[in-house]
Amino acid sequence: MVFPDEIKNFLQSLIKAKKNLHLYPDNNPIYIKTLDDLYNRLATLLDSQDDITLTFKQFDIFYNSELVYHNDDKQESLALFFFKDGVREISFKKGIPKEEFEDFMKIISSDFERELVDDDVVTLMWEKDFRFIQYVVDDTILLEDEGYEEMATKQVIASASSEDQILKAYEEAFGIQKAPTINIVPLTNEDLRNIVEQIENEPLDKSDKMLILLFEMLYLADGQAEFEEITDLIKSAIKYAVEHGNLKALIHTLKSIKEITDKKLFPEKLLIILKGVEYFCNSQIIIKSFGNVLDQGIEYDEDLIQELSQVMDSSAIPHFVNILGQLNNISSRRTIIRILSELGKKDIKLLARGMSDRRWYVVRNIIYVLRQIKDRTVMEFLTKALYHPDKRVKKEAIRAVGELGDSSAVQNLRDCLDDEDESVRINAVKAMGRIESPLSRKYLLEYINNSRFNEKSFTEKRELLLALSRYRDREVVETLTRMLKKRSLFKKTKLTETKAAAAFALGVMKEKSAYNLLKRFVNDKNTLLRENAQMAIKRLGDV
Amino acid sequence: MSESKGIELKGKDIVNQLAVMIRTGHFHTLENVAVENAIKRFLEIVNPLFHEEDYIRIDLIGEFFYINDTRIRYPIELLLNFDFLIREFRRRELGTISFVSPLKKEEVKEFLRCFLKAAFSNTPFETLEASLERIDSIQVEKLKQIKEDETIDKRKLVKKTYFNAVSFTRGVINKIRSGEKVSIKKAKRVIESVVDTLLAEESLLIGMTAIKDYDEYTYHHSVNVSILSIAIGQKIGLHRRALTELGLVALFHDIGKMEIPVEVLNKPTAFTEQEWKLVRRHPFWGARTILKLRGFDKTSIQSAIVAFEHHLHYDLSGYPKIRSRIPLDFYTKIVSIADQYDAMTSSRVYSRVPLPPDRALSVMMDRAGSQIDPILFKFFINMVGVYPVGSLVLLDSKEMGLVYECNPLLADRPRVMIIVDERGQRLKKGNVVDLTERDTEGKYLRSIVKTLDPNKYKINLAEYLL
Ligand SMILES: [Fe+2]
């Protein structure tokens, strides 16, 4: 036997739980504990009887005709919450599984003001098809016209067949010919499979199909006003589609507009209206919501992204550049970079303009995109970026210049060798190595001969000598061997590092003449030098 | 607390395996290894449940099996086995099998022997019951005949749901006409009650769709198409949420007709070419109205697609003419079958002479594969039967009646409401007979010999249902 007071307390906990479940995600410990506690309370109540039935009035809840809850606050009232959608009774039956109870709690703690404008609490319960929670609903709130049923019934009966007609039918029935009956073909497993397949293939979002039909509707439109109406619908559909991650819809639209425009399928003034749709597809609104979708973690097929970047207009470039700085996920930024690497080709200057963005990471990404595009026309912008205050941008720019640049860029790269950051200098050295030109060679040699060279780190020295090793002329070989032979009493460690770097470079050059010299160090007590010398000898042996 | 879940989950497996066992028993001797295996598998499913249950009871009520009072839901892949078992139960007038203690292999084998044998008896249930007396663990009960006063209550409920839906539709269309906002929440609730009623009383509700020839045809047509679409959806195993969506979408398929002038729409004579042009625009108008009114969301997009496509046909040969060769939407395929059937059997659509239900079906049969999806149509025709609800039939007993409830398992043996008796007397309050009833020698008491056109005599099943 459950007493009304116990129900009272249970309802109070339920209201508290309703708030907690609304606040926390379902893997949060508070959520889990709240739900467990409440479920256990209910289960305990159901230990002593088969069900617990609550009845609802506008602001009151009753249990066994005792008032167990009252609240007339329109926002807060649990009674009103159920009552307003027509719920008059709810009962929980013994044996209710936790999952079912959780579903119920999820429904009543969802935000009806915002999330689910189209579903009321009864619809949500109905969809769950609960087995241990039963409810009684008063459907008269749905009635449009209470007298309708009676009126309609009368009307049907008034138009009912007369006795004469029925008897006439009976009389004639014996005279008519027997009609052939149709054969019903029984369903087969094949049919079932076909249907299951059709159901499984139903897409969640059909806005791409909707757009195909909206374009059909353009052809059916009667006059400019209707045409404009449909184009407005197309715009809304595009917005919806992109918000729901349906890129096919966007691609289809852009392709269709292109086809219509190319083939001049409509008179000029209508084509101008369509231009507006194309403009919209490439607008900031659309690209922004595409970015949001990406950040929610939706992933796309390579091919689809490729197709999208081909059909979009260059006017979208600045918007893509803009969201590049706003997206949170690496993978979404990567997608945008992929798009820009293709779309950017349509207007490289416009893309490169993004390099004046205040955000260093945007600039770096754009430089990366430009590297992908491999177009020399942007050298001017890249060269400028070599002097960017952020070293991360600088490095990306140096890499790009190294890949795309010619000897004319070497002068600017040389300036980077003076940078106080080692990684910048190393990148510059590498880039200069890539651009094989007399000027590069000249600057690299100058750098070595600089009195401070010995002070640099092993890595920097190695990279530099490696860059130099591309020039296999006498002067370079002599410089390297001279280094290897050098002896000094001071700064011995630094000197050994320089020697190790020189040994490494000679090995890379496969410089036979250095064989004997290198041999001297293969048993050196300094590990770095010894190993680099051994490596070089090995390389020479491969020749 | 998980006990009840266990048996619920196993319900479909038990019924399915019971069907497999009986089917295997039909083809082989009971000593065959295939039968042995089927029995073994059956025991593996059933016996463990006795840890938690005192008994396992399988009831056949209407079209559904229940296990310990919970309706068994099953995936569509098992449909044929379930249908088979319903037939086997009905053939023996068997309503309930209870297992009251864990089963032994020999007992199940013996049960199977008795079960198979009983089918050849003129009093199959009694034969089965008597022969099972020796087996303590298995009990059977006879299939319950539906009582008259129960049907009256059911009819009331069905009638209420139907007219509520019609009145709601009328309200919605009037609201749209006057530019008011329509509550989709309410619409969903109305459709949900249609789905519930359909699951409980499919035949009666489909019987209500016979209401067509009537001043408010537009609203009735919308509701009829919605009911028939949901019925198809239910048959092919759509889940509840999808059924509501399908029902909603179907309800608004002809919303574009609102823009056709009433004088044209209700014209008693044939349309002129100009008027046809107007009528053919209703799919376009429909899609536009829905999108303009509701904006874009999942349901409005689905509704607009169906409104636009519902006369397009499976092979796209219909109207409006379109340029792309796109496959018809799945929901459109369902709705257009329901639409064609309801439109063909009523007189108000495009001033056409209405066809009797069985004629309409045979016309549609010719269109299956071209204008209509052939497989969905197969489901449809299996659902409505050779003699759909509302057909006017003459029986070999010299009685005349209206098909009242179809029998999905014996398509030519529906339940029939007799309106003229064998002496030619009109019966005002029809008596419903079941054409599967047999005499003591096993011969059917009544069979259909001819069908007549109910429209020709203005005989409408609906008037008997109210
Ligand atoms: Fe239509």
Ligand SMILES: [Fe+2]
């Ligand atoms: Fe229609």
